[in-house]
Every structure is written in structure tokens, then in C-alpha cells.
Amino acid sequence: MSRPRRTDDLRVPAGLLIPALVGVAILVLPMLGLVLRAPWSDLPSILTSEAVLTALRLSLTTATAATLVALVCGVPVAWLLARTALPGRSLLRGVVTVPLVLPPVIGGVALLMVFGRRGVIGGWMDETFGVSLPFTTTAVVLAQVFVAMPFLIVAVEGALRTTDRRYEDVAATLGATSWTTFRRVTLPAVAPGVLAGAVLCWARALGEFGATVTFAGSLPGTTRTLPIEAYVAIGAGDSEVAIVLSLLMIVVSVAILVGLRDRWIGSSA
Amino acid sequence: MSRPRRTDDLRVPAGLLIPALVGVAILVLPMLGLVLRAPWSDLPSILTSEAVLTALRLSLTTATAATLVALVCGVPVAWLLARTALPGRSLLRGVVTVPLVLPPVIGGVALLMVFGRRGVIGGWMDETFGVSLPFTTTAVVLAQVFVAMPFLIVAVEGALRTTDRRYEDVAATLGATSWTTFRRVTLPAVAPGVLAGAVLCWARALGEFGATVTFAGSLPGTTRTLPIEAYVAIGAGDSEVAIVLSLLMIVVSVAILVGLRDRWIGSSA
Amino acid sequence: DDDEDPQVGAGSDTASGQGDTPSGTVTVLAAASLTESFEELAGQLAREYPDLEVVFSFGPSSGLVEQVISGAPADVLATADPTTMDEAVAADVVDGEPVVFARNALTLAVPAGNPAGVTGLADLADDDLRVAVCEPQVPCGAAAERLLDAAGVTAAPDTLTTDVKEAASLVALGEADAALIYRTDAAAEGDDIETLDVPEADEIVNDYPVALLADAANPDGARAIAGAITGELGRSVLAEAGFLEP
């Protein structure tokens, strides 16, 4: 059976097209600049080097882990913000946006102050269990969660606010607990928002550098992610290597994101 | 007349409360760490120094300008992504997320490659008009737009996808052009999403450092924003000043965001 | 001022002449580690050249060179290592030869009170100690590598920092038990850091070059500043911050 075609208005109004083109240009041109500048002949050797592959693997694992943590912890925070009448709600909303504003390096310092060896919690953990977070892969994930989770929270809260709450009323009259309602009614309704937030969060985690390098350091195989690798290359005056690494990150993430979204959107709409 | 009270279920299910608390802790504890570490006695002198005030003013102006540019250009891009059947749409969606992944410093390099005096467009502009972008306040705004606009685009696209397109069908049958429909039907419907996106974008622009310092340099009064001031302080071994500056940024942005949202949400819901 | 064209110099009707008192604005791009010294220097210079306004843009050396190559409107460039300066020279944006105005040597830094009881370079090989060393690809890392080679120590670092400042602040925060950092960085961290004597370190130094820029808008001012940096005044200010003389 053929799908009925919607009337998709392909003629785009100028009021939208012109600014959209400017917007796309601002985003695309710098990338073209990178592509032009990339040392194409050195590409194979750079990309297949052990160090780069290790960093790539580490980046993908930590960003994914950070996104999962952010989903598990961030979606409930968004729900608290959108659906309850907590007293300190607007303060909490402010706090959530802080990591967006905080320069990542300072974020890393802040994490050290809490989870570092002399930090409030880190010190206690070190003494009690002999565990220390900084300079471990877990620290990378924690830094990424700190920096990237707010994106997820803000996106999901926005989605929660645009959904029709009467569906939740109906679920309540049908005897659903607020947990069931959340799981079966609210969550499916905001799924596109959650997806968008997860994408933002994952991308931000993948590109995260400042907080990671400060809190987790940079040891190959353990904490040196791709952005750190690129930064090292710049510091060494090797900006061309840095460009190649950046292009690699771009290609990998765009491939994953596009693949994911197309599958996801294709199946639901 | 009294507003009828909705039944707001204040008892929060444990399945949501526990992860939410973990999430809030991850975000809040590091900030407490910063507060503990801040040199409270030096605070007044640091905060009232001419350099800091200049940087604060510059940060607020440029972040706001960048957000406006991102609104004007980014909302149409989101609309293109969500509402049209452009051939290269999923590629475009991938491109839009690139600045999220790209480490900001590399983003700055990329901007230089295009808009620098030896860049493709920058060179032509320099020759033709004698205008040069880098190291001007405009360059700061451009760097912030590049880095922050994707947040807005992704948030707005998510919101557009969750709205009921039949309203747009109705507007079309009433004779509205797609521009009118966009302006009067679509945009109001996604306003919460646009607001969320603008908040993300503004916060990201305010905290932006890497691309700015690379593309625009750090000239006091012209391009030295608050995060760069903090970086310079760290460079000078003055990490306590950096912490104070970060706290300043946090306080200013949270105050503005909380004020804005409360007003906005209060008036519309 | 835009209407000034020092190249034409003689015909200028502004206060900026060919004489001994340079005026106008001079823009100096300088490595972030020079922040305190240069600001101090500029303050003292103000007495000598009251009409000259010095504007600094501090940043990572590699970024500064990238900016100069891209046409940053600056007059003087001072980097933290010769490699990055060489790039600028290669790109033909430098006027004349760069001059080394300071040197920096490594030192072994430990947190105040030396909680881990570090005694010397050899302890850096200890797996149980938390050690921070600069990434070998960046100048301070290259220096550290040479130092360790010279001392015959194979370090077991827990983190390779891309920036020496990072290593310094890890020590200051007590997160690292020991780190190889520059003397200047150790000095900047003040009381939070103690340094241990490393005899081999004096041999392995890193040069800080300064150069005038070819596109300088204010060559007179640039010369005056560069002169001050390489001259007596510069020397004393830099020495105070822990730099070695060239």
C-alpha cells in the first residue's frame, strides 16, 4: 500500500530561506576551511596510528557511557523541573544551566575540588576505600556528564512543557501510578525531545576537552580522548594533525548521528 | 477569581527521585567546591576592577548578540530540517551538529581559515573592502554563533517535530502563506522550544573560550571576554581569580536566566 | 589611531614622530606564561613612554602564531618556545630575526609540605606516586624528556599534561605528588608549591623569543617595547618571575 503523500510545500519562503542560508554558511564554511587545509597525503598514516585509534575508541566509549548516565539521571531532573511544584525549582533550573556557562577548565577544577584527593568527597573516598577518581577513565565520564548533562536536561524539560498534560490525567484516572504514567505515557510522548537532548549530550561529551584534561588528565589509553589528542598536536605546533583528528571526530560523529536519527525518525514518523 | 488548582502530585516516585538526586548532586557538588575554594576576602577588589567589569560587559553584549544572530539564522535552519523534504537534509543535520563535536580551539582555527586575512572569504573582504574580521568584537560574536547556534537548532528542530502539523494545514486552507503560517502558527507553538534553545545558546556563548581566543584573540575591551580573562588569570598562576570570575559568570547568568524564564513561563502558562 | 601611518612617518601630523618618544597603541601577542611579567613591565614602561599605550593579547603560543599568520593586527610577538616562533618566521610574518629574551628551566615541584616525601628525580619512576609530566610533544615535555634521559630515570606519569600550567596547578591542589614544571610556574603558584633541587635541570633550558611583526601598525612603538623586553628593565622584571637570563 502506498503512503499518502502529505502536501510538503517545497517552495520555502524567502523570510526563512535567506537567514537559513546564512546560518548554514556560518556552520559549513569553517568546515570547508578545515577540509581545504587538511594534509590529505599524510591522512592514512595519521589515522591508522595506534595512538589515534586508541583515543578514538576511548572517546566513543566514554561519550556513550556519559550519555547513558545523563539519560538515567538527567531525564528525571527534567521531569522534576517540568512537572512538580518543588519550592526551589527555579533555582534548580538555574543551577542546571551553570555547566553550560562555566568554562570547562574551571569545571575541571571544580570537579577536582570535590572528587580530587583533597576534595570533600574524594578525600573521604580515598581514606575509606583507597579509591581515587582523578586520572581514571571514570573521571573522564564524570567530567563529560558534568559538562554535557545540562543539554539533555534543558532539551527534555522543553519537550515536557510542550506536551498535553491531560494524557497524564487520563492515565491517573486509569489507576496508573506516577511512575507508570511517566514510563508509559510521558516518556513516549517526549521521546523526540529526549533523542534530541541525547544527541546534544553525546556530541558535547565527544568534543569535551577542558574539564576532562583538568580533572582526568591525559594518559594514552586511559584518559586521553580524541580532543585531547588534537589539542596536544596543536600544542606541538602540529595544527595539521589536529585538523585531521578533528575531521575524524566530525566524520565519526556525523555518521553515527545521521545513521541513528534516520533509523529512529524513520521508524516513528 | 482564583485559579483552579491542578492536582499536582507532589509525591515523586522513587524511580525518578533517586536518579534525579544523583543528577543534581553531580551538577551541584562541583559548584559548592568552587564556592568553598573562592578567596572571599579578595572578592570585592577583584570584582570591581576595571578589567573585569569591561570583560563582563563585553561578554554580556557579545553573548546576547550571538544569540540574536542564532535566533534569526538558526530557527529557519531548524524549520528547513523539520518541515521540508530537502534532498540533503540528513547530511545538513549532521553538519549542524559538527560544532558540538569540534573542540572549540579547532573551531577557531577553522574560522581563521575562512575569515582570516589569508582565508578564502576574509582575503577577498580584505582586498575589496579593506575590512578584516579577526580580532574584532564581530569576530567574537561570529565565533560564539558558530559554537552555540547548533544548540538552538537542535532544540528547535526537536520542538518542531513534536507539534501537530494539522494546525499548519488549517492555516494553509485559510490562505496563509508558508511565511505567515510559520510566523503566526508554527513559531508560537514551538515558543517553549525556541526559548530553551536560546537559553542553551546564550549560556554556551557566554562560556565560550577556545574558538574565541583563537579566532578573535584577547584584546581587552574588544575581544577579551570573561572566560578569556579567567584563562589569562590561570596563565598568570592566579587560579583563585579564575574561580572568582567563573563564579561571577555563574551568578550573572543564573540571575538572568532564572529571571527571564520565570517571567516568560509565568506569562504564558 | 587608524589615521596614523608610521610608514610615512615624517608627514604625520600626530604626536607620533620619528623621535625617541614613541606614541599610539602597541599590540603585543604574548604567551600566557608571560602575563604577570609583561603586565608588570608595561606598568613600569608607562613612566618612560607616557604616550604609548600597550595592549596585550595573551594566549597559547601556537594559537598566537596561528593568529599572526591569519593577519592579527599586532606589532610584537613573544612566544614560549622557539618552535612556534620558527613557524611564524617560516610564514614570513616576522620583521627581522627573533631575539631570545628569557630562558626557563625545569624544576621538580611537590605540594607544600611534600606529603609524599619525594626526594628527587628518581622518585618519578615510582608507580605509587601520582606524577604529572608534560606531554613530550610540547616544549616543556620535550625538556622534561631530555632531563629524565640525562638523569637516567624512566618516569611513570599518571598524566601527560598539554600545558605546564596544568601540571603546576595539579601540584598546587595536591592532586599530583610531584611534577616537572618550569621555575616560573612554580614561582607563580607561591606557597602552595615547594621545589626540590634538580642539578641536571640547569642544563636543559627553554628559550623565549620575541619578534617584531612585518605588518606592525606602529613599528616605533613595537621597537620600543621589544627593546624594553630584551633590555635591562625586562631582564629584572623577568628574573623576579623566575626566568633565567638568555
Added chain:
Amino acid sequence: MSLFARLTLNRGDLRLDAALTVGAGEVVALLGPNGAGKSTLLQLLAGTLRPDDGRVELNGTTLDDVAAGSHVRPRERRVGMVVQDYLLFPRMSVLENVAFGLRSRGVAREPARRRAREWLDRVGLGGYERRRPGELSGGQAQRVALARALIVEPRLLLLDEPLAALDAGTRPAVRAELRRHLAGYGGCTVVVTHDPLEAMVLGDRVVVLERGTVVQEGQPAEVARRPRTDYVARLVGLNLLRGVADGRVAELPTGATVALAHDAFGPVHVAFAPVAVTLSPRRPEGSARNAWELVITDLEAHGDLVRVTTDGPVSVLADVTPLAVADLRLEPGSTVWASVKATEINVYPA
């Protein structure tokens, strides 16, 4: 098993202030014009809105008591609700929608689905299990909503125009099914409807709400025979006049009089059917003692008859045959005499 509610709520410019009692197994049909507050009252009973003041008690359990500050949450009330615009969960299949209530109450997946399937069959939607709500027509969606509410066997069933979107072919069948279910159901039911027939068929008792207040209630037949407001009169198709009776005559506020067949005194309602009204070009001379000269304001086909709306000292509706319309050359603006026999008039205290 019974519901007792007395509730007050200000909402927009509606001031709802109504008391409602529903006995065990009783079905109350709630009638009222648009904006009367019917849906609002249902939301209050469901607990999704909280009253400004008042009490709700179901089977002896207090659900709301503003004075005592108590409020039972919707999910603990065991109410079933079907609303005007269905609100089917859009991302669940039809089957999952219907099974939702059972699943929420802890029934295992398979038994819940089995019973949901039975319910879908009952509302004539066997075979639609896997559809998404977006792929249903209006009436199909309505029936799914009905099944979703009924499956959990609520103690209080709230139906907000449950049959409004059904087509004429399906409606009697679904209505009959609903009636059968309600008959064998021990809980309390409130059905909002605009359709007087539906109210009469489904309701054991009719409650009429206007501007937030209960203006009339009683047995369907009683309400149909003795309307107390213009809205109810229009609803049941009667002319309603108000006047003050003194023996065999009632005087209307306009000064016109109505002759009555029996003695009555004090303020009264005077009701008569449109078919009882005879129109003639001149003052009638027969046995009809009530005759008024009126102006026609509207004519409308109405089944086999034509409904004539008139205005003058009294304002009445008359049902006449199309033949009469042609004979008398009735048209808006023309003048006629309308007469009603006193024996056709029903008089009762106002």
C-alpha cells in the same frame, strides 16, 4: 455504593456551584448548554481538578473535603473517564490503550491483553488491535476510549459525550451495548450528553446544569413533561411560558393571558407541544380559547413537518405540515394567528 458531591469552583467566568448525588447502579444523565460546566464538574469528580470548596464522597469514602484539606488522587479514586476528545495515548497501539488500565493495576500482560481484545470485540473493533490512534476515524477512537475506561470496572464512571462522534449506524449498537453494561454495573455513572434521546435512554435520572448551577433534575419522563427552563423546553421540544395563575387563567409578563383547563394559583410554568399549536390566517373561532397574533421569524424543515418560529406577545414554536405552509403562504415576516387548546396545555408550579 453511591456518590455524593457538593462542589464550588471558579473558572474563567464560570462559577460552578452544584450538588450531585448518584445512587448505586444509577445512571445520571447530565445535560446542559455549552459552557454550563459539565466537563468541569466531571474533572472535579475525577480529581484532576481540585475544588475551591466542597466535598465528594464515594461509597462512604471521602474523596475531597476542602474544609478538612483532604484530597484523594485521581489514580486512587477508581473512576473511569471518557472525554470529549478521546485522548488516546498516541504512541500505544489500540490494544495497549485498552489494556493500559489493567496493566496499571498490576494485571499480567497476557490476561490484560486477552480482556482488552474481548472489549475491542464488544465495541465492534475486533481486528483493530494493532492500529495506532492516529490511524482511527473519530468514531473508532471514541469507541476505543470507551473500552479503555470500562475495562477497569470503575466504581464511578464519567462519560463526557461518549457517543458524540459515532455515526448514526453505529450509535444505536454502541448505545445499546453501553446501556446493557451500565444495567449490569453496580457503580455510579454520570453521562454528559447533548442528545435528549440519549439522556432519556441512558439516564435513570436527568440533571440539568446551566451556568454552573443545577436548574432541574428528576426522572427523564418528568423532566420531559415539565421543563423548568427554556433550555430544557427546547431540548425536549416543548414551548415553555412563565406566568402567574389565578384560577383558570395565567397572566404572562408581556400581559398576554393563557386560558387553562384546570385551576392553578401563583407562579406557574405553562408548557405545550409545537404540534399542539394551530396556525391560521385569521383569529380562530373554534374551541381553542388561546389565540395570539404573531410574526413568523423562521421556518425550518424538521422531519416530515416544518417548524415555525414566531414572536409577539408570546414566542412559540409550531410544527405544521408542508401543505399548511403552502396554503397559508407562511414565510418569515408574515403575520399569523396561533392557537392552542387549553386541554393541550400542561400547567405546573414554577
Added chain:
Amino acid sequence: MSLFARLTLNRGDLRLDAALTVGAGEVVALLGPNGAGKSTLLQLLAGTLRPDDGRVELNGTTLDDVAAGSHVRPRERRVGMVVQDYLLFPRMSVLENVAFGLRSRGVAREPARRRAREWLDRVGLGGYERRRPGELSGGQAQRVALARALIVEPRLLLLDEPLAALDAGTRPAVRAELRRHLAGYGGCTVVVTHDPLEAMVLGDRVVVLERGTVVQEGQPAEVARRPRTDYVARLVGLNLLRGVADGRVAELPTGATVALAHDAFGPVHVAFAPVAVTLSPRRPEGSARNAWELVITDLEAHGDLVRVTTDGPVSVLADVTPLAVADLRLEPGSTVWASVKATEINVYPA
């Protein structure tokens, strides 16, 4: 000024394949059971859905021609549309909603608002200008949607159950207003409705859609007298049987026969009203030549009468008085004789 459409579309398991012609000033009432494709057909005419195949022409202009690949966009069609669930723009006031069409067509703010205010008065919502759609009751929202569509004087007006949510009190007034407006309106109108009375009152012609196909069309009276499908028969309240006539008798598929008053030959429809059916405990001996022994399956109150559903060699509905129900002790499961006089039967070719 006329609409011509022949359209094909597959949607879910509906295969819509229908032709529709509407003359200038003509109002076509589109009837059909839930899921027949009525709303789908309207969306195709409005241009918000595109057909798989076919053509739409309005006033000589081609709006859709799949073979030629042409498609006029919704906003250039000048169609007005009111849909089942209103879709009022939620962030605009009621006034802005109504004024939207004029504003979109370039009318200045003030004149547009003035006319919107007039329209709100006409639909009885003067004073509601500043409300948000969320603050309206169902019927109020419906009326705003109506005003919003009518204000732009569309060339083709598509109404999808425009009066479904109106209360019995408002409905005649809004219907009369709608009828007046449609009478003085030169464009083409298609009204979807489930209410046969509404179809008869509003429609100049009735088109019946079932499972995506037009099964009957014609003058309202013609359709009402000579239903061609069970759905239409139920809609207009007639019994419909199908058989093969040979002179004065028609044989039904079950073998039962029907005596006719006039000669007829070949496949025929046999229709008669439920009130024409007499029920009796034994085989009747009077003039009614058609009598069948049947089993009662359902009883339902229906105005002043009781509707009796029966099954047996024929399946008929009978309307009887409550008195008869008591006298005959009618109840589901009991057996009765149903008889119809041949003269009460309407026979026409199938």
C-alpha cells in the same frame, strides 16, 4: 462555479475511490459510517493530502491532476475547512483565530478584527473575543472554528461534522445561521455529518460514502424514501429488505416472500417504516398480507415509542407504543407475528 472531483487514495486499509460533483451554490451532505473515508475525502479536496490518482477541478481551475502531475497548494485553493476537533490556534485569542484568514489575505488589522467581531456575534460568541481556545467549552470552540472558516468567503467550504459538539439548545440556532449563510453563498459546500436531520436540512443533495465508495446519492427526500444500503436505511429509520420481484410478490434470499401493492420485476429494494409494522401474538387475519413469525432481540425506548428489534426469516424494526409492549408482554426472546400492509411498502429497483 462548481466542483468536480474523482479521486483514489489508499490509506491504511481504506481504499477511497470516489467521484463527487458539487454545483454552484449547492450544498452536498456527505454521510457515511465511521471510517468510511469522509474526513479523508475532505482532506484531499482541501489539498492537505495528495491523491494517488485522479483529478479535482473547481470553477474550471484544475486543483489536482495526478496524471498531469499538477497540484495546487492548500492556501491557493480558497477552501474553508472546519474539522472534527476544531484545531483552533492555541496561542491566539478567539478574535485572532477568526481574523486569521483575513489577515493572511492581506486585510489590515482593524477591519479584519471588526469583521471577526461581527462573525463572533453571529455565532453567539460576542464577548468571548479575548478568550484563549483552551478556555472554551467544546461547543464554543466548534463555533469559533466555524466563524474562522466562513469569514474568508471560501469558494469551496468543507465542514467535517461542524455541529457535532453543539448542545441541543444552540444547535438549531447555529444550524439555521449556517443554512442562511449557505443559502446566500455562491460557492460549493460539502458537509460531513452523522445526523440525518442535519443532512436533510443542510444538504441540497446527499451523498453516502461507505468503505471509500459512493453507494448512494440524490435528493434528501429521495434518499430518505428509497435507501439503497442497510446503513442508509438505519439512518433514515426504515426497514430495508432485498429480493427478486415477479409481479406482486418479491422473494427474499431467506425464502420468505413479500406481497407488493404494485407489479415489479427483477432485483428490488423493499422499504417500509418501523411504525408501519404491527406486532401481534398470533398470525393476524386482517388486510395485512405480509406476516412473519419473528423473535425479539432488543427493546429500546425511542421518544414516545418503543423500538423493537426482531430476527427470523426477515429482520425488521418495529415501533410500538409502551402500552402494546405491556399488553403483548414483549421482551427479548419472545416470539411475535409482525405484519405490514402491502400499501405501506415502497418497492424500487435494486
